[in-house]
Amino acid sequence: MKSGSTEIAIPSDIFQKWHRIVDLLASIMRVPSAVVCKLEPPHYTHYKVVSSSNSEGNPFPAGDVFAMDIGTFCETVIKNRAPLLVPNALEDDQWRQAPEIKTGMVSYLGLPVVWPDGRMFGTICVLDDKTNRYSDLYQELLAHCRDVLETDLQMLVRTSDELHTLQIELAHANRIATLGQLSASIAHELNQPLTGVMANCSTCMRMMTSEPQDLRGAQEAIRRTMRDGDRATQVVSRLRALFTNKAPVLERVDLNEAAREIVALSIGEIQNSRATLRSEFASDLPPAAADRVQLQQVVLNLLRNALDAMVTVEDRPREILIKTEREEDGSLRLSVMDAGIGFDPHSPDKLFEPFFSTKHAGMGVGLAVSRSIIENHHGRLWATLNDDLGATFSFSVPCFREEAPTPVSLPEMDCT
Ligand SMILES: Nc1ncnc2c1ncn2[C@@H]1O[C@H](COP(=O)(O)OP(=O)(O)O)[C@@H](O)[C@H]1O
Ligand SMILES: [Mg+2]
Numbered sequence: 001m002k003s004g005s006t007e008i009a010i011p012s013d014i015f016q017k018w019h020r021i022v023d024l025l026a027s028i029m030r031v032p033s034a035v036v037c038k039l040e041p042p043h044y045t046h047y048k049v050v051s052s053s054n055s056e057g058n059p060f061p062a063g064d065v066f067a068m069d070i071g072t073f074c075e076t077v078i079k080n081r082a083p084l085l086v087p088n089a090l091e092d093d094q095w096r097q098a099p100e101i102k103t104g105m106v107s108y109l110g111l112p113v114v115w116p117d118g119r120m121f122g123t124i125c126v127l128d129d130k131t132n133r134y135s136d137l138y139q140e141l142l143a144h145c146r147d148v149l150e151t152d153l154q155m156l157v158r159t160s161d162e163l164h165t166l167q168i169e170l171a172h173a174n175r176i177a178t179l180g181q182l183s184a185s186i187a188h189e190l191n192q193p194l195t196g197v198m199a200n201c202s203t204c205m206r207m208m209t210s211e212p213q214d215l216r217g218a219q220e221a222i223r224r225t226m227r228d229g230d231r232a233t234q235v236v237s238r239l240r241a242l243f244t245n246k247a248p249v250l251e252r253v254d255l256n257e258a259a260r261e262i263v264a265l266s267i268g269e270i271q272n273s274r275a276t277l278r279s280e281f282a283s284d285l286p287p288a289a290a291d292r293v294q295l296q297q298v299v300l301n302l303l304r305n306a307l308d309a310m311v312t313v314e315d316r317p318r319e320i321l322i323k324t325e326r327e328e329d330g331s332l333r334l335s336v337m338d339a340g341i342g343f344d345p346h347s348p349d350k351l352f353e354p355f356f357s358t359k360h361a362g363m364g365v366g367l368a369v370s371r372s373i374i375e376n377h378h379g380r381l382w383a384t385l386n387d388d389l390g391a392t393f394s395f396s397v398p399c400f401r402e403e404a405p406t407p408v409s410l411p412e413m414d415c416t
Helices: 012-029 073-080 099-103 136-209 215-242 255-272 292-309 348-352 366-376
Strands: 033-039 046-052 065-067 084-086 107-114 120-128 249-253 276-281 288-290 319-326 332-338 380-385 391-397
Touching (some): 012 033, 012 120, 073 107, 073 120, 107 136, 120 136, 136 215, 249 255, 249 292, 255 292, 288 292, 292 319, 348 366, 366 380
Parallel strands (some): 276 319
Antiparallel strands (some): 033 120, 046 065, 332 391
């Protein structure tokens, strides 16, 4: 878990696995109920059943929520951070009032489950409707299942930390690549004040050399010169602020893996856009010769554009298909297909022009930057309209050749 309040979401495939674990526990131990409970953020005043066995007589369906102040078995395990074995609550003074008794469950064996940073995650437990002392073997089995859960949590935290690092790298790469396009516009912006400086200086010169001298007019021309000079300085400092460059390096990149990371990174954005994403990754893809972070930046740009293109779509599912495949010439292709609004079929190349955007707050550099990245990889990036609705943006890059010396520096980006 990240430090602070945000909690890592548990993906559905992990929940499926846990579901299978509790099913197995219930059937091996022959008990009506085996569950995994999770302490719920943000206040941790409740816990929730997140996996529950399908066994007969199980009174705790997944989704049940319990307050942390009613004295349940799981509440006790969580608070004490310690295992709990209650063979029969009805015969135990301490447990005679346990709320679970009302559900018919009188016996309990549960273990705490913790996040890698030591914070409490919840419990894994089994319950029975009759006296049960749970043999040593059963207790060992439950401990192993708890270990599986904790390993899953460790893996989730690691992935999430890696994604966080990747996010920072991408943000950095984005700034660098955007620089290429921005400097073109900055040069344009510089031209304007410099032309002003020249014009004002010549006016000033004329006024000072005229008979009689027009000192007031000359003063005004100098004031305008200073204003234009100041504007030029501002443009230059904006450029300087953006300028931290690093030569891209070609290496072996698993395109599927790189794309998967971007998909994982974008899950939140996809969900917020009420879209779904399907992937078809070719299984026998050779490595690409690429700068991993730059390539991921392109995938991210395409994915974001696909989501943007579906914002107004209400009459059909907002679906994205991300696909990798091998081209006939041996290069690798990645395409992002959406069900969005599409584009004007007469001028597909316009989309790739710097600063072309049809969006209210669009900068119009995503595709231009992406194309220049892909072309620096000796690849191609293009757009087609789908047969039915929406568009597909694809790029292809060469695959990595063993004989190629590594790493190889890419040519500097074309900034004109
Ligand atoms: N998936 C897509 N479907 C339809 N149009 C798209 C798609 N991706 C990009 N475009 C068009 O290309 C333009 C330029 O895209 P981009 O360079 O990424 O800039 P921005 O996203 O800031 O507008 C977009 O404004 C949009 O008109
Ligand atoms: Mg964009």
